[in-house]
Amino acid sequence: MDWQTLAARLFTADHGLTAQGDFISGTVSFEGEPLTVIGTTNHAPIGVELALAQARVILDTIERHAGRSILILIDTQGQQLRRRDELLGINRAMAHLGMCIDLARRRGHVVIGLVYDQALSGGFITSGLIADACYALPEAEIRVMRLPAMARITKLAPELLESLSQANPVFAPGVENYVAMGGVRGLWRDDLAGDLRVALAGSPTVDERARDGAARGGRRLAADVVRRVLDAA
Amino acid sequence: MISYAEASARERLALLFDAGSLREWLPPAERLTSPHLAQLGVPCAFDDGVVIGRATLSGRLVFVAAQEGAFMGGGVGEVHGAKLVGLLQRALRDRPDAVLLLADSGGVRLHEANAGLIAVSEVMRALLDVRAAGIPVIVLIGSNNGCFGGMGIVARCADHVVMSDIGRLAMSGPEVIEASHGVEEFDARDRALVWRTTGGKHRWLTGDCDALVEDDVAAFRSAAIESLDTRRPLTLDALQAEHRQLASRLALLPAGLDGETEAITLWQRLGVSEPVRVPALDVDAVRALRTA
Amino acid sequence: MSLHAGIETLDFSYDGRHAAGRFAPVLVGVVGSGNLEVLLEPGEAPHCRVRVETSARGFGPIWQAVLDDFHERHALAGVRVSINDMGATPAVVSLRLDQAVAELQSEGQP
Numbered sequence: 230m231d232w233q234t235l236a237a238r239l240f241t242a243d244h245g246l247t248a249q250g251d252f253i254s255g256t257v258s259f260e261g262e263p264l265t266v267i268g269t270t271n272h273a274p275i276g277v278e279l280a281l282a283q284a285r286v287i288l289d290t291i292e293r294h295a296g297r298s299i300l301i302l303i304d305t306q307g308q309q310l311r312r313r314d315e316l317l318g319i320n321r322a323m324a325h326l327g328m329c330i331d332l333a334r335r336r337g338h339v340v341i342g343l344v345y346d347q348a349l350s351g352g353f354i355t356s357g358l359i360a361d362a363c364y365a366l367p368e369a370e371i372r373v374m375r376l377p378a379m380a381r382i383t384k385l386a387p388e389l390l391e392s393l394s395q396a397n398p399v400f401a402p403g404v405e406n407y408v409a410m411g412g413v414r415g416l417w418r419d420d421l422a423g424d425l426r427v428a429l430a431g432s433p434t435v436d437e438r439a440r441d442g443a444a445r446g447g448r449r450l451a452a453d454v455v456r457r458v459l460d461a462a
Numbered sequence: 463m464i465s466y467a468e469a470s471a472r473e474r475l476a477l478l479f480d481a482g483s484l485r486e487w488l489p490p491a492e493r494l495t496s497p498h499l500a501q502l503g504v505p506c507a508f509d510d511g512v513v514i515g516r517a518t519l520s521g522r523l524v525f526v527a528a529q530e531g532a533f534m535g536g537g538v539g540e541v542h543g544a545k546l547v548g549l550l551q552r553a554l555r556d557r558p559d560a561v562l563l564l565a566d567s568g569g570v571r572l573h574e575a576n577a578g579l580i581a582v583s584e585v586m587r588a589l590l591d592v593r594a595a596g597i598p599v600i601v602l603i604g605s606n607n608g609c610f611g612g613m614g615i616v617a618r619c620a621d622h623v624v625m626s627d628i629g630r631l632a633m634s635g636p637e638v639i640e641a642s643h644g645v646e647e648f649d650a651r652d653r654a655l656v657w658r659t660t661g662g663k664h665r666w667l668t669g670d671c672d673a674l675v676e677d678d679v680a681a682f683r684s685a686a687i688e689s690l691d692t693r694r695p696l697t698l699d700a701l702q703a704e705h706r707q708l709a710s711r712l713a714l715l716p717a718g719l720d721g722e723t724e725a726i727t728l729w730q731r732l733g734v735s736e737p738v739r740v741p742a743l744d745v746d747a748v749r750a751l752r753t754a
Numbered sequence: 755m756s757l758h759a760g761i762e763t764l765d766f767s768y769d770g771r772h773a774a775g776r777f778a779p780v781l782v783g784v785v786g787s788g789n790l791e792v793l794l795e796p797g798e799a800p801h802c803r804v805r806v807e808t809s810a811r812g813f814g815p816i817w818q819a820v821l822d823d824f825h826e827r828h829a830l831a832g833v834r835v836s837i838n839d840m841g842a843t844p845a846v847v848s849l850r851l852d853q854a855v856a857e858l859q860s861e862g863q864p
Contacts, residue, residue, distance in 0.1 A: 277708070277712055281705065281709055284705060288701060291698055308633045308634060310638060311643065311647065312639060312647055312648045312721060313715070313717070313719075313724065315632050315633060315639070315659050315660060316658075316715070316724060317711060318618075318670045318708075318711075319633045320615050320617070320618055320631065320632055320633040321670050321708065323618075323633070324615045324616075324618035327586060327615065328590065328619060328696055328701060329705075331587070331590050332697075350611075350612070351615060354583050354612050358583035371576070373578065378638060378642075379575075382572060382637070382638070385502060385573075389502070398576065399574055399576050400575045400576065401576075402576075406576055407580070410576055410580055411580065412576070412579070412583070436584060436587045436588070438580060438583075448577055451540050451541070451577075451581065452544075454488070454494055455547050455551060456548075457488055457492075457494070457548065458487050458488060458545060458547075458548025458551070458552055459552050461487040461488060470784055490793050500760055500761045501760065503760050503761060504809060504840075505785050505807055505808060505809050505838045505839060505840050506785070506838055507784070507785040508791065508793055508836070532784040532786035533784055
């Protein structure tokens with residue numbers, strides 16, 4: 230689903246969101262309340278510039294609009310794979326974006342992520358995964374890395390990775406796996422505006438993902454290991 | 463001098479913290495191993511590649527974690543990540559003087575893909591909780607693997623980063639960049655280029671690390687002790703200042719430079735004198751060059 | 755369905771002569787390419803039970819020979835040996851086993 234269609238379904242046809250290149254931003258009125266929206270489109274690679282552009286809007290929201298909720302629309306191929314971005318510290322720019330979102334949460338802004346197309350790796354760590362909760366459209370995909378690069382780095386056979394990506398929850402990019410693992414809180418199917426309303430009203434403010442992963446069966450060990458560390462003599 | 467880079471995670475912990483002070487939690491004998499590796503024909507490690515526990519540093523109570531880069535490239539999997547999260551959550555409860563993370567990692571453990579990605583994110587959230595509670599989080603980077611990927615983001619979420627000149631801190635490895643955009647973009651075999659782009663000296667000059675030391679465990683120990691009371695509270699003002707710094711640095715560097723000149727140009731624009739000499743200088747000399 | 759053969763598990767058992775007594779677990783080595791980790795823990799005397807988990811499949815007879823030699827050298831009793839191996843050579847395996855025993859002996863009894 231392209232972002233304009235998504236925006237029309239979430240809000241109304243005259244939502245007022247615009248895109249500058251791959252960067253979506255704006256303030257919409259949702260159920261009578263202003264809502265800050267940032268996001269990316271065209272499977273955007275996140276370089277230093279785009280990380281800072283997103284952070285700027287978050288900081289402005291914290292500074293000028295106390296209590297305003299924030300929605301992050303996610304469609305990214307992950308971090309930009311360029312020497313210049315590495316030189317300039319893309320990891321630091323991404324950490325900065327993540328910390329801005331995290332500060333917004335701590336200041337009482339509800340922050341919701343929605344993967345509407347794809348999300349990879351660093352581009353996801355500093356958007357959906359640092360929000361209060363992340364949701365996804367059923368057809369969305371979330372990956373750590375594309376298979377050919379993964380095969381090269383792990384030295385695992387591409388056919389093996391291909392086969393695992395079909396059915397194995399740890400590898401398959403379908404968002405239902407992320408739901409099972411607790412990384413995604415739920416999927417939005419038909420009444421997108423209704424799902425957004427519920428999310429804004431009732432997403433957790435503490436990190437419940439390991440607990441969810443255990444309860445849903447997709448990540449059976451993490452919560453227990455955390456508990457064992459807390460209880461260790 | 464004992465090379466920090468050549469030491470194992472356990473050796474680093476034994477030598478860096480006060481002798482005999484380490485009490486390991488979830489030690490190897492508890493066999494909390496990865497549930498995902500056997501299906502790929504990869505052996506487990508009894509500690510899943512990370513040692514966590516408490517120790518003292520110059521007599522002060524600290525919580526510590528050391529990633530073992532020789533196991534799976536230090537990659538973060540489900541159990542490994544949960545050990546780090548547990549350590550950080552315990553720090554919130556028990557309030558040590560600081561949390562020290564000896565980072566040695568390529569990032570998400572690809573063999574655990576989705577589970578590893580979520581785990582890294584949980585580490586990041588837990589780390590920021592610890593900082594918000596006023597407990598300093600210090601990251602040490604000096605292994606041959608460096609600190610990459612999701613761990614490169616986590617490192618920059620800490621209060622204080624100590625690097626050696628041979629350490630590296632970045633997002634994507636040079637091979638991944640070369641594979642994506644070609645050897646002209648990044649020749650992964652050009653070691654000088656790799657270190658100009660991601661190495662400790664460069665990160666020191668740009669302010670992406672807070673201390674630069676030699677590849678020596680004792681030097682890391684000293685720097686860690688010095689950093690124990692460093693807190694950078696994450697206020698709106700602090701993030702606005704960080705934003706200005708990152709934006710101005712972005713504006714300083716013209717686009718379209720080639721790999722030979724790009725780093726040197728940036729150093730020059732940052733006010734570093736005789737930037738061409740930086741790669742050949744020793745750590746003491748490079749330390750003196752920082753302008754920020 | 756498995757496209758990959760997985761890890762091979764091998765078990766060996768000896769009756770030793772030199773009681774290790776009670777001791778805190780000892781770990782040496784790292785599970786990297788061409789390397790292994792060895793965990794020693796107290797076990798049921800007089801046995802020395804060894805479990806090997808390895809990604810290098812099909813070397814049962816070599817493990818047998820290396821461990822027979824290890825038993826010849828040390829004849830430990832009341833010890834459990836657990837190994838995670840990623841294709842170490844027999845020489846490296848023997849080295850790690852001896853390192854583990856040396857550490858056991860230097861730590862003494864609790």
